Amino acid sequence: MDKVKVLERYLPPEAAPLIGRWIDYFKCEFKISRNRGTKFGDYRAPYDGKGHRISVNFDLNPYAFLVTTVHEFAHLHTWNEHKQKAKPHGSEWKANFKKMMQPFFEKDVFPPDIKQAITNYLNNPAASSCSDLTLFRSLRKYDPVKESxxxxxxxxxxxxxxxxxxxxxxxxxxxxxxxxxxxxxxxxxxxxxxxxxxxxxxx
Ligand SMILES: [Zn+2]
Structure with missing residues (x-):
């Protein structure tokens, strides 16, 4: 099945073509995985003959799925540029995350409250992966009502x-x-x- 069609099931549909192009461009193995509880996504650098690998939990709402995907691609891009020299959520990663978020802002894929939360997150020098509660709270607001x-x-x-x-x-x-x-x-x-x-x- 067409990759973009699959991605559209998980992402805001307007975001799917660009993520599809990144997967090709960066030659990344992209997996949609089960929920791992403690983390939303994962990036693994090339190792032992394997290329870049990214996985993202299947049960995130489309906005959380997109933010997580961009977060992981920012790790990939930072690894390509700096290898092990850059810290996982250091200034290099952060600059890439900010840059890679821009096309989705330009396409206006986020509701205003999420856009604001991401902007605040990007401008907060202390923010890292999961420590920004405001960002993740605003993302969670868009979760479908659970059966619990x-x-x-x-x-x-x-x-x-x-x-x-x-x-x-x-x-x-x-x-x-x-x-x-x-x-x-x-x-x-x-x-x-x-x-x-x-x-x-x-x-
Ligand atoms: Zn991370």
Whole structure:
């Protein structure tokens, strides 16, 4: 199947042709991989007869997929220019990331809030791969609603759930119209509407 057609399933479609050209131009083996939990993508420099290799998690939303892909291509480009002499997220990488992001800004592929978050990230000298929470939070806003989101009334008693702000609660019995829930860290009791949307935690 045509590479660009495949990429369009994961990237904002306007971005797919250029990423396809980079894959050819840099002779890169580009893989869409399963979720590895701790990282969104990966770059491996040529080694032992193998060429450049990039992999990106399949389950990122299109904007996060694109930012991660450009992040990894910036590693590739930096390796071509400097080999081991440049630090992984040092000034050389950063300059390349900034430069390689430009065509996507010009094509206007990002919503304004993501564009702003990326611009802030690029201008922050301390920013590196995953340490910019504002950037990754704004990218995450575009994730499709996951099946782990439920209303409180549908959760089994004693299940643990999380709110958007990160606080974790345990569901207890129903008191009149609302559910008694205990915040795990403070042991305080709160009353939740049956239709409050929360994220079910495993185990
Ligand atoms: Zn990196």
């Amino acid at each position: 989101v439920h209303t409180v009334e549908k959760l089994p008693i004693k299940s643990l759930f999380k709110l958007k702000d990160g606080r974790v609660f345990r569901k207890e019995e129903k008191l009149r119209k609302r559910y008694k829930c205990v915040e795990v860290s403070s042991r305080r009791v709160y009353l939740f509407s049956p239709v409050a949307e929360v994220e079910l935690l495993e185990g």
